[in-house]
Amino acid sequence: MPELPEVETTVRGLAPVLEGRRIASIALHRGDLRRPFPPELRQRMTGARVTRVGRRAKYGLIETDRGDTMVFHLGMSGSWRLDPTEIGKHDHVVIETEEGRRLSLNDPRRFGSIDLLPTDSLDSHAPFAAMGPEPLGDSFDGAYLAKALDGRTASIKALLLDQRIVAGLGNIYVCDALNLARIAPGRAGGHIARARLDVLADSVKSVLRAAIKAGGSSLRNYARPDGELGYFSSEWRVYGREGLPCPNCQATIRRRVDNGRSTFYCAKCQR
Numbered sequence: 001m002p003e004l005p006e007v008e009t010t011v012r013g014l015a016p017v018l019e020g021r022r023i024a025s026i027a028l029h030r031g032d033l034r035r036p037f038p039p040e041l042r043q044r045m046t047g048a049r050v051t052r053v054g055r056r057a058k059y060g061l062i063e064t065d066r067g068d069t070m071v072f073h074l075g076m077s078g079s080w081r082l083d084p085t086e087i088g089k090h091d092h093v094v095i096e097t098e099e100g101r102r103l104s105l106n107d108p109r110r111f112g113s114i115d116l117l118p119t120d121s122l123d124s125h126a127p128f129a130a131m132g133p134e135p136l137g138d139s140f141d142g143a144y145l146a147k148a149l150d151g152r153t154a155s156i157k158a159l160l161l162d163q164r165i166v167a168g169l170g171n172i173y174v175c176d177a178l179n180l181a182r183i184a185p186g187r188a189g190g191h192i193a194r195a196r197l198d199v200l201a202d203s204v205k206s207v208l209r210a211a212i213k214a215g216g217s218s219l220r221n222y223a224r225p226d227g228e229l230g231y232f233s234s235e236w237r238v239y240g241r242e243g244l245p246c247p248n249c250q251a252t253i254r255r256r257v258d259n260g261r262s263t264f265y266c267a268k269c270q271r
């Protein structure tokens with residue numbers, strides 16, 4: 001499943017092709033992904049000039065000079081393909097720029113989505129209205145975590161996955177950040193000392209930046225827009241590495257499953 005680093009990598013791949021360019025056409029090869037496409041999508045996007053390509057949490061944002069933002073989510077298996085040689089049955093949306101560049105949104109499992117929102121009030125619409133700060137932003141730090149986690153008895157892992165506390169974190173990078181910060185995933189969020197929250201906030205940024213630098217990671221068939229695979233899994237600290245040595249202390253990495261979701265951690269150095 002694409003996580004924040006994959007979406008950031010995607011956005012960085014799309015930006016040079018789309019920013020400042022006019023959209024000559026947008027073809028919709030079906031009526032929906034996880035939900036129906038906005039009825040006005042084709043009309044609003046055709047002929048519009050893209051002013052910015054960005055990201056909020058795990059959503060990609062394509063802003064136009066008509067005051068619209070096309071918001072995309074890659075779901076479980078989505079990826080943008082750049083100048084595909086042929087359009088297959090999983091290429092559900094195809095954008096062509098006035099320069100003749102083609103971008104196709106390929107999504108075999110169709111858990112992705114496309115919405116069209118007014119750019120000037122993006123933050124007040126679902127899913128953005130209740131979202132916490134960006135983990136790579138300046139406002140996400142130990143002081144913020146201390147305030148957000150105050151009095152909370154849920155596990156730190158569950159709290160970091162809560163999009164209202166911090167936006168866009170998924171299982172892989174939460175496991176890895178907790179290992180880097182040497183904090184046990186089951187520890188109550190409100191019981192972690194402030195100095196350790198400073199380390200945790202830095203650790204979250206560090207694992208995300210490393211993944212973005214490596215081009216994103218994936219469990220499945222994620223590909224960068226230029227067609228290169230963005231696997232980063234060999235560099236995960238603990239995620240998917242049960243039985244291998246912990247990068248902090250060399251003890252054996254363990255896996256625990258709660259509600260069908262795996263947690264990878266080191267029982268020796270994560271406290």
Ligand SMILES: [Zn+2]
Binds near residue numbers: 248250251267269
């Ligand atoms: Zn360890």
